[in-house]
Amino acid sequence: MPNIGELASQIISSIINAVATSSLRLGAAPTAAILLAPLVLLSLVARPGGRWSGHDLGHLASIRRAMALAAESGTDALVSLGSAGLARATSATERLQTLAALPLLAHLARSAARAGVGLRVTVNDPVAAFLADAALGDAHERTATLERAGGSRVEYLGEGRPLAGAAAMSDPGGHGVAMVAGSLAEDSLLLLGGLAAAARWSLGATASATEAAGAMLDAEGALIGPELFQAAGNISSAGHARTAVWAANRMIAGVIAVLVLGSLAILAGSPDLAGFLVGR
Numbered sequence: 001m002p003n004i005g006e007l008a009s010q011i012i013s014s015i016i017n018a019v020a021t022s023s024l025r026l027g028a029a030p031t032a033a034i035l036l037a038p039l040v041l042l043s044l045v046a047r048p049g050g051r052w053s054g055h056d057l058g059h060l061a062s063i064r065r066a067m068a069l070a071a072e073s074g075t076d077a078l079v080s081l082g083s084a085g086l087a088r089a090t091s092a093t094e095r096l097q098t099l100a101a102l103p104l105l106a107h108l109a110r111s112a113a114r115a116g117v118g119l120r121v122t123v124n125d126p127v128a129a130f131l132a133d134a135a136l137g138d139a140h141e142r143t144a145t146l147e148r149a150g151g152s153r154v155e156y157l158g159e160g161r162p163l164a165g166a167a168a169m170s171d172p173g174g175h176g177v178a179m180v181a182g183s184l185a186e187d188s189l190l191l192l193g194g195l196a197a198a199a200r201w202s203l204g205a206t207a208s209a210t211e212a213a214g215a216m217l218d219a220e221g222a223l224i225g226p227e228l229f230q231a232a233g234n235i236s237s238a239g240h241a242r243t244a245v246w247a248a249n250r251m252i253a254g255v256i257a258v259l260v261l262g263s264l265a266i267l268a269g270s271p272d273l274a275g276f277l278v279g280r
Contacts (some may be wrong), residue, residue, distance in 0.1 A: 039102035058203055059235045063108055066201035067115035070176025075200070078175045079105055080191055081132060081146040082182025082206075083141075085125025094183035098206050100127055101181035102135055103232035104205060108179055109139035109152065117176065118151035122167060129156045134147070171195060180219070181205035181228070192218040205231070 056062075070077060081101050083095035105121065112119040119136065123129045133154045140149045171194050178199035180191045182238040184206055196202035204215030205223035215222040223231050268277050 016201075017219040027113065057227050057231050058202075058205065058223040060107065060231065060235055062201065062221065063111045063113075063203075066177045067111045067117050070117045071115040071229050073176060075174060075176035075256060077108065077112050077177040077179075078122060078171075078195055078199070079108060079119065079121045079132075079178070080180045080182075080195055081105065081121065081123050081125075082127050082180070082184050083124055083191070084183035085123065085133075086124055086127040093207070097181075097183040098125075100207070100229050100232065101205060102131055103235065104179065104181050104203075105132060106135045106139055107235045108177070109136050110143055112152070112177075113139050113145040113148055116145075116148060117150075120152075121154045122157055123154065124157045124159060126156065129154050156243075167194075171198075175199040179205070180215075181204040181223070183208065184211045184214075189214050 052153045063167045067077070082094075082098055084098055086098055087093050092224070109119055121132045121136065123132055136154065138151065140152070141148050175195070176199065178195045179202065180196050181203070182205070184191055192204050196204055196219045201221075202219040203221040204219035206212065206215055207225055207228045209225065212222075212224045214225060
């Protein structure tokens with residue numbers, strides 16, 4: 001297999017030969033289309049579903065570092081699944097926000113289990129408590145840290161939004177990581193101000209536009225509107241998959257730059273581009 005210099009020179013030479021021997025006398029636009037054709041081919045290197053989605057919603061990639069800092073400082077992590085719940089008489093949109101927060105809880109629970117950080121989840125709905133407890137157990141099973149399962153627990157605060165807000169305001173704070181996700185409604189300022197504002201790293205996630213101000217002002221990371229539902233797909237892929245996407249982006253940009261500059265050099269009369277790329 002040729003080295004990268006020979007491969008690049010062969011690609012450039014083939015494109016230049018195709019343009020030079022063409023009887024169509026291609027103009028600027030068709031020539032640019034030929035030069036950009038390798039971009040389409042190289043884009044197949046990465047996964048089609050994640051090719052252009054290497055961005056970090058809500059700074060979720062910072063959770064691992066925040067958990068490592070929490071483990072060093074001896075602090076814990078706290079998660080509040082909003083105050084709408086699942087079994088209470090709330091709207092379908094509010095229930096859906098609680099369900100959308102469960103993948104975020106699972107992601108944070110896995111990071112806490114790996115780092116050895118105690119995790120506390122507060123809910124005000126029995127069904128949400130059952131699902132949260134299952135997410136914590138699954139996190140320790142996936143990370144093979146069953147011996148640390150005793151440090152993770154779910155606290156049922158009781159029915160009603162006032163109880164969740166009062167518990168948040170009376171919380172002593174000082175958490176390493178805090179996340180408030182789900183439907184918050186009129187108690188959003190209480191939950192975010194009591195839990196997220198005093199944490200070293202915090203995340204606020206809500207799909208309601210009326211609650212966006214608190215999440216953006218009180219938390220380091222924020223998932224607003226549809227981002228709450230998109231985050232589950234963003235964190236479903238492993239970290240190495242996102243790294244591969246970013247690496248492919250840089251590789252493709254570098255190859256395109258070499259193609260364009262090499263083509264211009266050949267058109268300008270460069271004597272031996274292949275030798276320059278190979279190092280001869």
